Amino acid sequence: MKVVCVGGGPAGLYFSILMKLRDGGHDVTVYERDPAGSTYGWGVTYWGSLLDKLRAGDPVSARAVEDASVRWSDGVAHVRGSTTRHHGDEGFGIGRHRLLELLADRAADLGVRVVYGHEAEPGDLADEAAGAGLVVAADGVRSALRGRWADHFGTEVTVGRNPYLWLGTTKAFDAFTFSFVESAHGWIWCYAYRFGPEAGTVVVECAPETWRGLGLDRATEAEGLALLGDLFSDVLDGHPLTGGGSAGSGPARWLTFRTLTNRTWHRGNVVLLGDAAHTTHYSIGAGTSLALEDALALTAALHSAPAGAAARTPDPAALDAALTRYESVRRAELLSVQSAARYSARWYEDLPRYVRLPPEQMFALLGQRHSPLLPYVPPQLYYRLDHAAGRLESLRRLKRWLGPRLAGSLHARNSR
Numbered sequence: 001m002k003v004v005c006v007g008g009g010p011a012g013l014y015f016s017i018l019m020k021l022r023d024g025g026h027d028v029t030v031y032e033r034d035p036a037g038s039t040y041g042w043g044v045t046y047w048g049s050l051l052d053k054l055r056a057g058d059p060v061s062a063r064a065v066e067d068a069s070v071r072w073s074d075g076v077a078h079v080r081g082s083t084t085r086h087h088g089d090e091g092f093g094i095g096r097h098r099l100l101e102l103l104a105d106r107a108a109d110l111g112v113r114v115v116y117g118h119e120a121e122p123g124d125l126a127d128e129a130a131g132a133g134l135v136v137a138a139d140g141v142r143s144a145l146r147g148r149w150a151d152h153f154g155t156e157v158t159v160g161r162n163p164y165l166w167l168g169t170t171k172a173f174d175a176f177t178f179s180f181v182e183s184a185h186g187w188i189w190c191y192a193y194r195f196g197p198e199a200g201t202v203v204v205e206c207a208p209e210t211w212r213g214l215g216l217d218r219a220t221e222a223e224g225l226a227l228l229g230d231l232f233s234d235v236l237d238g239h240p241l242t243g244g245g246s247a248g249s250g251p252a253r254w255l256t257f258r259t260l261t262n263r264t265w266h267r268g269n270v271v272l273l274g275d276a277a278h279t280t281h282y283s284i285g286a287g288t289s290l291a292l293e294d295a296l297a298l299t300a301a302l303h304s305a306p307a308g309a310a311a312r313t314p315d316p317a318a319l320d321a322a323l324t325r326y327e328s329v330r331r332a333e334l335l336s337v338q339s340a341a342r343y344s345a346r347w348y349e350d351l352p353r354y355v356r357l358p359p360e361q362m363f364a365l366l367g368q369r370h371s372p373l374l375p376y377v378p379p380q381l382y383y384r385l386d387h388a389a390g391r392l393e394s395l396r397r398l399k400r401w402l403g404p405r406l407a408g409s410l411h412a413r414n415s416r
Helices: 010-022 048-057 059-067 096-109 122-131 144-148 208-213 221-231 287-303 307-311 316-349 359-367 379-389 393-415
Strands: 002-006 027-032 043-047 070-079 082-095 113-116 134-137 156-169 176-183 186-196 199-206 255-261 270-272
Touching: 002 010, 010 027, 010 048, 010 096, 010 287, 043 048, 043 096, 043 186, 043 199, 043 287, 048 059, 048 082, 048 287, 059 096, 070 186, 070 359, 082 096, 082 186, 082 359, 096 113, 134 144, 156 208, 156 221, 156 316, 186 208, 199 208, 255 316, 287 316, 359 379
Parallel strands: 002 027, 002 134, 027 113, 070 176, 134 270
Antiparallel strands: 043 082, 070 082, 156 199, 156 255, 176 186, 186 199
C-alpha cells in the first residue's frame, strides 16, 4: 500500500517505521515542512511503561531511544524558601532533536522516504490523498490537512487561561524540579528536568495578571530571559536560560495551551495522528508518549484481522473498518489521561488555593493534582484523607468511587 505521512514529528516517523516493519512492501513517504535537523522545544519526557510498548513495536529504535535518554527518580519542589524532595517512579528525558534524528535514521534504514522542506498547500494535500492508499495527518495541533476538511472532523479548540513559555538551560537537573516564586505581581512557577548530560528544559507558567504585571507581555526575549533568570536563580545555580529566538531582540514565544478534540478522526483514506487528533496539557508530560502510542494502535488496527486487508489494498470498506477500530481503541485509552490533564491544568490555575499550605502538604497535593475530587474538597481535608487512604484500603476505594461521581455531578449542574 502507498502511505503518505504529512508531518515528520515523532508520530509520523514512528508510524512509518512500524508500517515498514509489518510489511516491507509498503511504499511509505513522510513529508516534513521544516528543514532536516530543525525542530522546536528542548527535551521531552516519558516513563518506563512507554519503553515496554516501544520494545514490542520496534526493539531497534526502542534501544536507541533508551540509550540516548537520561533518567531520574526524584521530584523536588521549591516554595517560599523551603525544599521538599520525594522519591517516585523512574522518569526519562531525551532531547527532541535527538529523538527525531533517531527515528528518522531508523525510518530511512527501513526504506522510508523522508522529504524535508515540503510545505504542502491545500491543493497538494488533495493530490496526495487521491494518489495514496492511506494519508496520515501527523502535522500537529494546527494541522493543515485536518483544516482542509475541518467541518467533517468537527475540530474544537479550548484555549487555556495561563500563558507559558518553553526554555532551555545548561543545568542538568538531578530530579524533576518544581519552583514556585512569589513576585510583587503574584505567583510564577516552572517545571524543570534534564534531557542530556548538560541540558535541561524549563517550562515557565503564571496567571495572566502576573504575566502582565511583570511586563513579560511587553518584554523582548532577552529582557524576559534576564527577568526569569533572576526569579528562578535559586534552582538555576547560575546557569543561563535559552529562548527560541536567534538574537533575543524580538518577543518571546509565550503561548496559551490549546486543548484540541475532534468529533471523528478519519475521512475516507485520511486519518489523524498525535496532536492533529488530540492534545493533553503539557503539565502531565504525556504528549510525545501519546503520539507514539497512536502510531502503535493505528498500525495494529491496519494489520489486524478482519481489517488487515486495509494494510494490503486500498479497499474502502476494509480501510474504514480499520480506521474506526483505531479511533475507538485510542479514544477509550485516552479518557483517563485527558481527565488527568484537565485537572492538572486546573490545579495550576487554582494555585493560590494550595500554595499557602505547609510545603510538604502542597507537594503531596501537587502529586494528586490529577484527582477529580481535589478541586471540591478543602485542601487540608483532602491531604488528611489522602494520607489516611495510604494506610486504609477502604478509604482508597471510597476516594476512587466518590471522585468521578462528584465531578460528574458538578459538571452536569454547571452545564444546565
